[in-house]
Amino acid sequence: MTSPYVLTVNGTDRTVEDAWLGESLLYVLRERLGLPGSKAGCEQGECGSCSVELDGELVCSCLVLSASAVGTRIVTVEGLQPERGEFTDVQQAFVDEGAVKCGFCTPGLIMAVHDLLDRRPEPSDLEVREAISGNLCRCTGYGRVFAAVEAAVAIRRAGSGVEATT
Amino acid sequence: MTTVETGRVTTGAPPSGAVGASARRPDGGPKVRGEFSFSGDLWSDGMVWGATLRSPHASARIRAIDVSAALAIPGVITVVTADDVPGSKFYGLEHRDQPVFAWELVRYAGEPVAAVAADHPETARRALAAIEVDYELTEPVLDPEVALAGEPLHPDGNVFRELWVRKGDPDVRGEFVVEGTYELGMQDQAFMGPEAGLASPADDGGIDLVVSTQWLHNDRDQIAECLALAPEKVRLTLGGVGGAFGAREDVSLQIHASLLASVTGRPVKMVYSREESFLGHVHRHPGRLWMRHSADRDGKIVSYEARIVLDGGAYRSSSYHVVANAACFSAGPYNTPNAVVVGFGVRTNNPPCGAMRGFGAVQVCFAHEAQMDRLADAIGMDRIELRILNAMAPGDTLLTGQIITGALPVADVIRATAALPMPPAASSDPMARPGGAGRTTDATDVVRATGFAVGFKNLMYAEGYDDDSHAACRIEGGVVTITCAAAEVGQGFVTLCQQFGREILGVDDVVVAPADTSIGSAGSTSASRQTMMSGGAVEKACRLVRAQIVEQVAASSGADPDHLAFAEGRVVSVEGPVAVAVDLAELTAEHPYEAMARHQHRTTYPLDADGQGDAHVSMACAAHRAVVDVDPELGLVRVVQLATAQDVGKVLNPTAALGQIEGGIAQGVGLATMEEIILVDGKPRNPSFTDYLIPTALDMPEVAVEWIEVPEPDAPFGAKGIGEPPVISSTPAVVAAIRAATGRPLVRVPVRPTDIVGLTS
DSSP states (O other), rough: OOOOOEEEETTTTEOSSSSTTTTTTTHHIISSSSOOTSSSSSSSSSSSSTEETTTTEEEEEEGSBBGTTTTTTOOGGGGSSSSSSBBBBBHHHHTHHHSSSSSSSHHHHHHHHHHHHHSSOOHHHHHHHHHHTTTSSSTTTTTHHHHHHHHHHHHHHHHSBBOOOO | OEEEEEEOOOOOOSSSSSTOOOOOTTTTHHHTOOOOOOOOGGOOOOOOOEEEEOOOOSSSEEEEEEEEEHHSSSSSSEEEEEGGGEEEEEEEESOOOOSOSSSEESSSSSSSSEEEEEESSHHHHHHHHOEEEEEEEOOOOOHHHHHHSHHHHHHHHEEEEEEEEEEOOOOOOSSSEEEEEEEEOOOOOSSSSSSSSEEEEEETEEEEEEEEOOOOOHHHHHHHHHHHHGGGGGEEEEEEOOOOOTHHHHHTTTHHHHHHHHSSOOOOOEEOOHHHHHHHEEEOOOOOEEEEEEETTTTEEEEEEEEEEEEESSSSSSSSHHHHHHHTTTTTBBOSEEEEEEEEEOOSSSOOEEOOOTTTHHHHHHHHHHHHHHHHHTTOOOOOHHHHHBBTTTTTTTTTTTOOOOOOHHHHHHHHHHHHHHOOOOSGGGGTTTOOTTTTGGGOOOOEEEEEEEEEEESSTTTTOOOOEEEEEEEEEEEEEEEOOOOOOSSSSHHHHHHHHHHHHSSSEEEOOBEEEEESOOOOSSSTTTHHHHHHHHHHHHHHHHHHHHHHHHHHHHHOOOEEETTTEEEESSSSSSEEEHHHHHHHHHOOOEEEEEEEOOOOOOOTTTTTTOSEEEEEEEEEEEEEEEEETTTEEEEEEEEEEOSSSSSSSSHHHHHHHHHHHHHHHHHHHTTTOOOTTTTTTTSSSSOOOOOTTTTEEEEEEEEOOOOOOOOOOGGGSSSSSHHHHHHHHHHHHHHHHHHOOOOOEEEHHHHTTTOOO
């Protein structure tokens, strides 16, 4: 077991106690910090279901040793929306456009699309495909996901940013 | 007909979230926020972790199992083997032939031998490594042709089913004859959310299990048998399911987790890794199929013969019925007056195979569509014209002699698919070339070509199975609650429940209760059956509640019951002398109305010795046209576009239907171009997403869809199940296009670069 260490997750300092040093950031988020939004689909960085932001960079949390993330700013899917019950523009677009089916890949895709649109507000079709090609989805064939990205771009273009819904 | 152009719904959607509208999923919000609880997200006080020890060998005798070193590891709570199974030591979806844990023989690589419970998943992993199993290796039987003639690998023998289908005159031949042998590799369902569940011991000595599955009640019965418990003491609740596609129809960790919870007296969580997921569920049957067709000069099919061999692996799972589907639908949706078909499902020492989306129809469609192209070419006919000429229609007979009574617009789906717009010319962006920017394809080497295919299959269960589903509807305070044990695995059944409730009872607020075993079985989420079976039960339950309310309002108001309608949360009179406007929230505030319904489809019958009989309920068809770009020198393929028209009965939710079609096409493209579990000595060599490839966003073609709406009799709102047809003929369409681009026969899927460049025969 390691000494306690502190992770900064979604703007809050969280102490991790009694952990095994070999635990991934994904495991610690899910099993120790009560944040199961990031999913374990392959645990080898292929499926993107566990995507989180580490100091603003999109990473597969399954490939990050948890204790090595001390001192970084970690944002998970649970930290995207300001309040429970609200949606970000990307989340809203996914719901509206039918981009969600089983939903297991969805949190990772939401993180990846936020990352893309924050860097490239008007991505081309191929840029969208490339940006989410590290996020495997088995239900949708990606068609409605592309539609959701298009809708999110339109929401941002309209300048509405984060939308609150009921 | 409603037209959808490349990914954009153009129809004007009906208002509200009723039938025909693109209603949003009720679970969409929680899923995008990461708040939806999947079965692997569960946690309980005092919980421990379960893990499974699996055989590394495809065939071996177990001389001894020593668990003492594992038990000595701090944090290990228990180790269980076959000796600890208190009830039946066998389980199985349709036939109990698979050991809960192997004890004398292991028959495939990945077969469970023991399970542990420990305080941490890493402790559990170490405990598995410390269990000593003394294996005496035996020669595995890996070729189904060898197994057919060889020594039995199991007391039940090696033939899961041998099914002959004979129709018409076996000796008649047409002028033009074509034959071929075709092969399919082993495809995996590769759902994204690995198997997971949380089993908790209950105060009454029973087990409460939250699990991802396709069929709660069937799991419950198998667990109860193996744990020697009464079925009512095993209570299952559906955990969030991360996709299924057939792979969750068989039990995976359900019995192991329940047994560990029972032995330890503590809640036990089990979550498979991706590798274990590949080892721990059934796959699509690999197959070898020989077919010979003959036709007359006009292109009419005269005769058809086939021999279909499907490798079922070590245990039966659903092989018996996969063989039936393969044999019954092996000629495709074409009138075939004379036929002799034999289908085999064979036991080998390969991993067990069972249900995957398309269920037998996928394998035969790959073969019969290659045959149709060969036949048209031999006669010198247009390939699409030949298909239209022979297309089945209601009133025609299947190979089984059954007369088609429901909708089956085969010629319409062919014509509509052929008429969909072609994709734009190739982009100049290197990323859009076969192999992408990282490869060396030169734009001048790329050949564009088109292929076409048509497929069909049955909907719902067959051969006399007494299929049913149960649902309950309750309205209180104007809020409707639907309860049904149907497994939502991503397909959108929960949305459909809400739409039916809104349509029939005219309210916006429809809640879908959790699926569990407290209500009667809904059957499996498979065979494209839940829209029709559980949708049928939900529709009936809602209509029963509606009838109760109509009776009440008519009696209290004096209005004619036929003059009452439900809309915007009220019961109103739409004609007649009595004005009625009853608020449903007020009416049901004090006095809820509720009803339970059971839905059955019409009776089906077993097949006789010649494979004849009314064995199937409904059929659905689709056609696919694929456009591919191929680099014939590098063996690289980019699928550019899939166009499809599908027989859907009635579109209940355009966005959801489109998603089902696009998702199915992705799996069909995957089988055509990349997906195969590679077996060496019976052992899967690529059980990971690094090595088992599924289509990414860059692999996915543009999709053009048209749906053909011919209402299906006795189906809710005329709707057919739509999940399977997209995966059936998309694969042969893609391969036909690659054949056209390369001139090579390409009789095996997935098509590999070595096949395209001619390094394999």
